Amino acid sequence: MADVGGVTKEDVLRVAELANLELTADEVPRMQRDLNAILGHIAQLNELDTSGVPAMAQVGEMLGAEPELTGEGLREDVVRSSLDRKAVMAAAPETDGRFFKVPKVIER
Amino acid sequence: MTIEDVQAAVASGTATAVAIAEEHYARIAAEDGPDGKDIHSFLALSKERALAQAAKIDAMAAKGETLPPLAGVPVGIKDVLVMQGSPATAGSKILQGYMPPYDATAVQRLEAAGAVLLGKLNCDEFAMGSSNENSAYGPVRNPRALDRVPGGSSGGSAAAVAAGFAVATLGTDTGGSIRQPAAFCGVVGMLPTYGRVSRYGLIAFASSLDRVGPFATNVRDAATMLSVLAGWDALDATSSDREPGDYVGALANPVDGLRIGVPAEYFGEGLDSEIRAAIEKVLDSLRAAGCEVKPISLPHTKYAIPTYYVIATAEASANLSRFDGVRYGFRAPGVKTLSEMYRETRDQGFGAEVKRRILLGTYSLSAGYYDAYYRKAQQVRTLLTRDFLAAFAEVDAIVAPMTPTPAFKLGEKTDDPVKMYLEDIYSVAASLAGICGLSVPCGETKAGLPIGVQILGRHFNEETMLRVGLAVESAQG
Numbered sequence: 001m002a003d004v005g006g007v008t009k010e011d012v013l014r015v016a017e018l019a020n021l022e023l024t025a026d027e028v029p030r031m032q033r034d035l036n037a038i039l040g041h042i043a044q045l046n047e048l049d050t051s052g053v054p055a056m057a058q059v060g061e062m063l064g065a066e067p068e069l070t071g072e073g074l075r076e077d078v079v080r081s082s083l084d085r086k087a088v089m090a091a092a093p094e095t096d097g098r099f100f101k102v103p104k105v106i107e108r
Numbered sequence: 109m110t111i112e113d114v115q116a117a118v119a120s121g122t123a124t125a126v127a128i129a130e131e132h133y134a135r136i137a138a139e140d141g142p143d144g145k146d147i148h149s150f151l152a153l154s155k156e157r158a159l160a161q162a163a164k165i166d167a168m169a170a171k172g173e174t175l176p177p178l179a180g181v182p183v184g185i186k187d188v189l190v191m192q193g194s195p196a197t198a199g200s201k202i203l204q205g206y207m208p209p210y211d212a213t214a215v216q217r218l219e220a221a222g223a224v225l226l227g228k229l230n231c232d233e234f235a236m237g238s239s240n241e242n243s244a245y246g247p248v249r250n251p252r253a254l255d256r257v258p259g260g261s262s263g264g265s266a267a268a269v270a271a272g273f274a275v276a277t278l279g280t281d282t283g284g285s286i287r288q289p290a291a292f293c294g295v296v297g298m299l300p301t302y303g304r305v306s307r308y309g310l311i312a313f314a315s316s317l318d319r320v321g322p323f324a325t326n327v328r329d330a331a332t333m334l335s336v337l338a339g340w341d342a343l344d345a346t347s348s349d350r351e352p353g354d355y356v357g358a359l360a361n362p363v364d365g366l367r368i369g370v371p372a373e374y375f376g377e378g379l380d381s382e383i384r385a386a387i388e389k390v391l392d393s394l395r396a397a398g399c400e401v402k403p404i405s406l407p408h409t410k411y412a413i414p415t416y417y418v419i420a421t422a423e424a425s426a427n428l429s430r431f432d433g434v435r436y437g438f439r440a441p442g443v444k445t446l447s448e449m450y451r452e453t454r455d456q457g458f459g460a461e462v463k464r465r466i467l468l469g470t471y472s473l474s475a476g477y478y479d480a481y482y483r484k485a486q487q488v489r490t491l492l493t494r495d496f497l498a499a500f501a502e503v504d505a506i507v508a509p510m511t512p513t514p515a516f517k518l519g520e521k522t523d524d525p526v527k528m529y530l531e532d533i534y535s536v537a538a539s540l541a542g543i544c545g546l547s548v549p550c551g552e553t554k555a556g557l558p559i560g561v562q563i564l565g566r567h568f569n570e571e572t573m574l575r576v577g578l579a580v581e582s583a584q585g
Contacts, residue, residue: 012467019425019470020432021463022451034464035471037526042414045484048491055486058316059302059542060346062493063567076342087209093439100434105446 007035109275111181111329118169118180125162125169125180129224132182133158136226136273147249147271149264151187153227154194158182162224177332179222184274186265187228188235189320190309191215198311199233199243199261202457203437212309213341214278214320221336226274230264233459234428235280235313237261238288238531241522242461249518252294252558256515259289262323266293269323276324276333280310282317283416284535287547290323291510291560294549296330296577297323301568302542303348305334306341314423315346317416317539327548327577331355334570350568358571363579364398366572369503373409374534380513386551386559387509393583394507394576404503406495411488412537413529418472418485419540424462425469431457464525493541496564500543505576506564509534510547514557534562544570546577550584 012032016023023031056062086097094101109128117123133155139145165180190196190208197203211219219225232242240248240263248263250256251271258267262279266289269277279286281299290297298321305320312318322333338352370391375384391401433439433453440452458466472481499506512533521528538545544567547560561580565573 007471011471015467015471015474018474019466020429020447020450020454021458021466022455023463024455027460027463030460031464031467034525035468037524038417038464038468038529039471041526041529042418042481042485045411045414045418045488048408048411048488050484050487050491053487053490055483056490056493057486058346059493059567062490062497062542083209088435091206091209091436093433093437102434102446103443103449 007032007039109272110325111178111275111332114181114275115175115177115179118165119175121169125165125224126159128180129158129162129182129226132226132273135271139271140273145249145251145254145271147251147254147267148246149230149248149267149271149273150184150226151197151228151230151245151264152195154191154225157193158224158226161219165222165224176220176222177336178218181223181275182226183218183223184226184229184265184268184277185215186231186262186277186279188231188280188311188313189215189278190311191225191228194228196228196311197245198235199231199245200457200459200462201244201438202431202453206437210309213306213343214337215309217336217339218278229262229268229277232261232263233462234311234424235261235282235285236424236461236465238284238528239516239521240264240289241518242459244459247518250293250515253515253556256517256557257292259292259515261285262297263289265323266290266295266297269293269295269325276322276329279321279323281319281321281539282313282420283539284532286321286323287535287545287560287562288511288531290547291549292515292558294552294558295323295325296327296549297321297547298330298334299538299545300334300338300570301544303346304352304544304568304570305337306339306344306347308341308343312427314420315427316423317420327546327574327581328356328359330546330577331359331574348568353571355570355574358575359578361575362398363394363575366399366505366576367503368394368399368401368576369404369499369506370401371404371406371409371499371506371508373406374508378512378533379509382553383509383511383514383559387507387561390550390561390580390583391507394579397579397583402503404499404506406499406537408488408491408495409537412492412540413533415485415488415492416532416536416540417468417529418481419489421465421469422473422482423469425466425473428462428466433457461525489540492537496537496541496543500566504572507576508562508564510560510562514553514559538564543567544573546573548577548580550580
């Protein structure tokens, strides 16, 4: 596992940028402190040897040996009606009734 | 009032569904707000829809028609599940003003079964929290001790049942968010097996962990709720097409001969002595009822919290990317470009805990850290699940404390995220493994705070878990 307790202010800003979060100046040191504390706790996972252990992304995978427990999951690929466009557009912050409106996309 | 009480009253005509709904609204009006006990469990009421449904039930009863299982039962919905005609906030400012144009499958099933939907219940923002103090609309108080938290994230759902504002409610549980508040508020809370109840219409936090389940005042009512909620849904690809069980009928079967496992790892350092004593009493009562109680080991338990916080935050960072100010809810004012709109909307719309988790999840998924954190956690998730599968080869159900401490005071843990995360120490392993769980009240501390015991069952074996739960409840007298 990567070094922990080593999240810098720059790391916080880089991750915030990846997540499209604009942190205020006073949020940055607090998030840095908290991320280091949480990652310090998470570092215990290093104690375990997991070589050869499969990764589990979904509960159904683990029940694979008992297929009758997992279900088929996927629905038939058929056309079905979707939500009414007017009702969906009514919930948007800005719309012309047909499309979502957003500020300028190209910045230069 | 229980579901059975409502069923009997409406069917016999001693009370109308409309009168029962109005009685609950009157109690909410008197006690939930700042002029009452300031419990603050409801964020929005849906009176028009509720009273129309109640009138429909009364008309059916007047004609002598067969009534559905939840006919006239006043139910509240956690505000992470969408309900047409009522605002959906997920406890977040970023969804302020959003009116969803459809019903969640669980909501639709309840109404189709005759339930009267009272309104939307307060919760931690995007269900992230263990105390309900992360709601952008203010915390919920524990009806059993008003200076204490109700637990979280389904704090409003637990409090509403405890306060008598609703006969049953819906909550969601990602790492303990139904079971822990049930224990703190002295009500029954159930985590159905992953895939048993549809997640369609649930505002996602961590999709491989999120589950919808009921709160009720007793085990039988929880079983009735599950019988309505359970079933395959074409709109949730992770829902199971396995036939639901006869959850209420199963309660008639005695528990003698059942093998009950007691995991040593759930009785370690940090467990409150009064809770330990209450769980010992529960085990004695199960022995007296003819169960074989035996020690088991779930050796990877101590790794459940770190595993959970890697996986849940990674999934959250992806799920919450959809909140960008384009399609619904809040958009930051005065922005000039698209990217500025995304960043400002998310900064102003999300609370501190949500940002913390998005940052952590983004960090652990970012280049260079994926294998060390996310993949490692997924591997440990396999080990945690294998622990349970091995245990269930030896026992029919597992019994353990639900929480290490009783409800803590408002503000007591808000400053230390790791301390708050450790609140989930007994709940997250079952979440990761996908098994079912039940929290049942089993007494109170000397100070009068409720204590909950958790009963864990095999994947898709809610029946056995509920039978044990009923035996525990009956022994409380």
